[in-house]
Amino acid sequence: MSRASAPGKLILFGEHAVVFxxxxxxxxxxxxxxxxxxxxxxxxxxxxxxxxxxxAYVRRAVDSSWKGPPLWLEIRSMIPxxxxxxxxxxxxxxxxxxxxxxxxxxxxxxxxxxxxxVEHAVQGRASPIDTSTSAHGAAVxxxxxxxxxxxxxxxxxxxRWSLHHASLPGVRLxxxxxxxxxxxxxxxxxxxxxxDRDPRAAAAVAEIxxxxxxGLRALQxxxxxxxxxxxxxxxxxxxxxxxxxxxxxxxxEAARPHxxxxxxxxxxxxxxMFALTDExxxxxxxxxxxxxxxFLVETEPRGLEASP
Ligand code: PMV
Numbered sequence: 001m002s003r004a005s006a007p008g009k010l011i012l013f014g015e016h017a018v019v020f021x022x023x024x025x026x027x028x029x030x031x032x033x034x035x036x037x038x039x040x041x042x043x044x045x046x047x048x049x050x051x052x053x054x055x056a057y058v059r060r061a062v063d064s065s066w067k068g069p070p071l072w073l074e075i076r077s078m079i080p081x082x083x084x085x086x087x088x089x090x091x092x093x094x095x096x097x098x099x100x101x102x103x104x105x106x107x108x109x110x111x112x113x114x115x116x117x118v119e120h121a122v123q124g125r126a127s128p129i130d131t132s133t134s135a136h137g138a139a140v141x142x143x144x145x146x147x148x149x150x151x152x153x154x155x156x157x158x159x160r161w162s163l164h165h166a167s168l169p170g171v172r173l174x175x176x177x178x179x180x181x182x183x184x185x186x187x188x189x190x191x192x193x194x195x196d197r198d199p200r201a202a203a204a205v206a207e208i209x210x211x212x213x214x215g216l217r218a219l220q221x222x223x224x225x226x227x228x229x230x231x232x233x234x235x236x237x238x239x240x241x242x243x244x245x246x247x248x249x250x251x252x253e254a255a256r257p258h259x260x261x262x263x264x265x266x267x268x269x270x271x272x273m274f275a276l277t278d279e280x281x282x283x284x285x286x287x288x289x290x291x292x293x294x295f296l297v298e299t300e301p302r303g304l305e306a307s308p
Contacts, residue, residue, distance in 0.1 A: 001038035004097030004106070004306035007031065008079040009086035009133040010173060010274055010297060011265050012219075013234055014142070014212035016191050016241055018127040021159045022209030023143040025166060025216050026133040028300040029173075033077040033090035037098040040072035057088050060118045061095040073098070082181030084266020089130035092118045097306035106306040108135045109152045112163070116154055123185040125192065128154040132163045137303025139166040141216060168219050168299065172280045174259075176251040176287035176294045180270025187267045191241050204237040211237075228261025228276050235263035235273075243268030247292070254290040258282040 007028040014024025043050045050059050050073075058073065073095065079087040092115045100106045115131035133140040136151060141164040146153065149165040194201040211230045218226040235252055238244060244264060251273050252262040259275035266272060277283045280296050287294035 001036060002098045002101035002306065002308050003034065003036050004094045004101055004304065005032045005034040006090045006093035006097060006134045006304045007086075007137060007300040007302065008033070008090050009130055010175065011084075011129065012139075013215040013230065014129075014208055015266055015268070016188070016238065016243060017205045017208035017212070018129050018142055018161070019125060019188055019191070020195070020205050021144055021161065022205060023141065023212040024127070024129050025139065025141050025212050026129050027139040027168065027173075028133050028137045028303060029085065029297040030300045031078040031085065031297065032300070033075065033079055033087065033094045035091070035094040035098040036074040037071050037095075037102055039068075040070055043070045045073040046075055056122050057092045057118055058095050060122050061092050061115070062099065064118060065096055065114055066099050068102070071099075080177060082183065082271065083177050083179075084264070084268070084271035085175070086130045086134055086266070088122070088184070089115065089119060089134045093131055093134040093304050097304045101306040101308045106304070108304045111135050111304055112152065113154060116156075120156060123188065125185070125188050128161050128163065133303075135304045136163070136165065138301050139168045139299060140164065141166040143213075166216060169222050170299065171219065171224070172277055173274050173297050174255065174277055174280050174283040174287065174294055175265070175272050175274045175297055176255065176292040177272045178245060178247040178251070178270045178292060180245065180247065182245075182267060182269035182271055184267040187243050187269045191243060194242055201241055204240040208234055208237050224260040224276060224278075228259065231261030231263040231276060232256075238264055238268055245270050248273045250290050251287045251292045254286040255283045258286060
């Protein structure tokens with residue numbers, strides 16, 4: 001039997017714009033998904049059929065990287081589903097890790113590449129930020145050209161992303177969850193349609209790319225006030241791209257009096273927001289008073305871990 005685990009993630013800056021090749025910054029978070037795999041006489045996942053649509057990522061991962069006999073897979077996850085915290089990336093990375101561990105040594109870069117292909121196939125369009133952050137752990141900066149901390153490059157058609165390890169100071173992040181699960185694929189497709197017809201949306205994508213690089217520099221020099229301002233602006237621009245939700249705006253407004261900044265995270269359309277704060281309890285209470293569920297997350301240094 002093999003076992004693998006991989007973390008969820010929080011996109012700090014740059015979601016959606018990254019799909020167009022703009023920079024984005026994400027951190028792995030201390031909520032993990034674990035997958036166990038063992039040989040069995042029929043395919044089973046959590047005791048059910050692999051054909052169930054809720055296992056689309058697992059099934060695609062199996063199809064892409066397992067040629068052997070049937071397996072019994074068990075998944076345990078602390079990451080809430082469909083709320084922008086990278087549950088699909090983590091289950092994909094952990095599944096690929098568990099399959100790889102049955103076959104030999106596990107290479108996080110190879111798993112990150114395969115996991116990107118799985119997400120791309122299931123979602124129809126994707127960037128490698130979620131899957132590479134889950135595979136590597138810590139914080140990951142995506143940009144076009146390779147620079148300090150370079151990890152690997154991933155390409156798709158004419159788009160190219162260079163993934164980097166980013167050093168960030170420890171920060172306090174409070175996540176507020178709307179409880180509304182919105183599928184990433186249609187949101188990503190909606191942004192593409194908007195960018196194709198509306199120059200303001202195309203300009204928003206470019207500005208988000210600049211914000212990401214400014215935001216990284218602000219975090220690295222521990223200028224949380226500036227980082228927070230940039231988060232607030234990024235949130236506005238994500239609304240211009242049409243991926244906001246009234247509840248996200250409500251939670252962001254509720255958090256701001258006790259936070260440096262707040263924005264939606266991940267695909268949007270529901271899902272989650274987060275705040276950068278040195279008053280996490282006050283922010284948590286404010287989001288809960290506004291009707292959300294809220295919790296504190298920390299950067300997770302560990303990425304994919306797998307053992308036979
Ligand atoms: O699926 P989520 O909520 O973790 O968000 C993915 C981030 C996007 O930029 C919206 C899509 C992508 O593939 O980068």
